[in-house]
Amino acid sequence: FSGNSEIWACAKEVILCHILVVEPTYYAVHRWLHVPQNMKAMHGFHHLSINTLPTTSSCQNFYEHFIYIATFGPAFLVPFLVQRRQHWVVVGGYLLSFDIINAWGHTNVRIRNPLLTHKYSPLTYLFYTPEFHLGHHAYFQANYALFMPMWDAFFGTYREYKKKDSALLPKNQQDFVFIGHNGGLGHYFTCPEFNFYNLYDDYMRTWLPLKLELYIAHMIAQVYRLFFRFYYCSRFCVANDYVARCICLSRTPLDYMSPKKYDVVNGDIIKLIRQEYDRCGTRKFGLGNLNKMKQLNDGGREIARMVKEDPYLKDKKIRVWTGDTMTVASIFHQIADIPKLKSFFYIGAGGKVGTAVCELLVKTMPHLKIRIFSRNHFFDHPNISYSSDLSEMADYRVVLAGKILSGEMYHKALKGKTSVKTRYVLDYTVPALQIAALGERPENIQHLRVGLLKTRPNNPFLKGHYDVCMSHDENHIVPCHFGCLLNTINQRETDEVGDIALDNVEKLWQMTLARGFRNTDISYDED
Secondary structure, eight states, X not given: OOOGGGHHHHHHHHHHHXXXXXXXXXXXXXXXXXXXXXXXXXXXXXXXXXXXXXXXXXXXXXXXXXXXXXXXXXXXXXXXXHHSOOOHHHHHHHHHHHHHHHHHTTSOOOOOOHHHHOTTOTHHHHSOOHHHHHHHHHHSSSOOOSSOTHHHHXXXXXXXXXXXXXXXXXXXXXOEEEEEEOOSHHHHTTSTTTOGGXXXXXXOOOSSOHHHHHHHHHHHHHHHXXXXXXXXXXXXXXXXXXXXXXXXXXXXXXXXXXXXXXXXXXXXXXXXXXXXXXXXXXXXXXXXXXXXXHHHHTTTXXXXXXXXXXXXXXXXXXXXXXXXXXXXXXXXXXXXXXXXXXXXXXXXXXXXXXXXXXXXXXXXXXXXXXXXXXXXXXXXXXXXXXXXXXXXXXXXXXXXXXXXXXXXXXXXXXXXXXXOOOOEEEEOOSSOOOOHHHHTSSSOOEEEEOSOEEOOTTOTTEEEOTTTTSSSOXXXXXHHHHXXXXXXXXXXXXXXXXXXXXXXXXXXXXXXXXXXXXXXXXXXXXX
């Protein structure tokens, strides 16, 4: 690299090369990427985002990255080859500036200053606005330029785009908060700050043992907690009138495994409720996953009690919801919709969700036989039987998993079986971890995540990024979260904690379907 005395000279050359080489090259390459076969093979992944956000700028197909490196690299390589000089500060500054400006173009905001938008302003063609690039994502065949729209104006592909004017909600409005937590090392990989490319994907495992992953995640959270108590996800709009968001405690599964930490975790939940009420006036709160664990707070009952006894919160009309009624509705219909189902094996039926699902199934499907994996007998019904032998799952075509078991338990259960009848393991545990023993079998056993609602892209009921950091696909949402959102728009003014109100299950399900959400689709082969 060159000496410090040549930094400014190198910077001028890089800027000039960006304008004269990178900008026109990118325009040509970008149009090439929109050739149908290239769009399908690479660039289409980036265009899955219609309503962009800053992280969209870094979401590309793996192979597309190499094309961009070849396109952007000349900005600092050409000056080096021609002038025989380059400085590392200039290279780093160019790459950082590039990412910031690229992210700016994906912010999905209105910039209507005449200096940047008027057709007679030179800046309109020399520097782009988020709406200019949003037009590319909306029209596909327009606004190909990188940062300088002049190339689209020159080649006739410039097209004005304006976001529709709509009534904006107050910037501090926050009607509902869904309280989550870290789910292990794989959960960090779904956060945009750590990994742009796994925002909408399954829970990622490494080659490390699960216990070691949990300890690493716990250590990261310990460091994070020195600076921040909570992790804030993006806000989103519900039914045009309400604003919701997810906020995660900086707690990991190890905190929920230790009874000594229960009071601390419950205390964190109360602190979050107090903070968000004080900051935004938020009164409605949902408890996600382990935050409503029976051992922790009796399915949310303890949190509701603590709120009512808190000197600051007791008169604020705070509502605490688990959303579990919606989870029951989703799981019940997922099982009830399986064609010609006569029996299934149920792992984890002892919780309140499993109990409610079984009660509904035996009531509405009198022919259905349920074999529950449990040492405890909590149902007395002729259609329900129990087993403490997990290997019996091999005798059932459908297995429903509502409890995380160790991989070793599954391996031991299936070891030595010459053949198994199991073809579908429907898993609504969170996170839904891979079960290696199923993949080792010669039979085609499908391990499928259920307890997950899906909708069409751009469903107006939910606007914004409600589906990130959850280890599932875009346009999906976990039922308990969605149930809390229904409580919000229905202006529910009672707590939803403890046992499931079975009378409300079908009513919530019909509301879900009316809003354009349904269970994930599963194709069952005829045996």
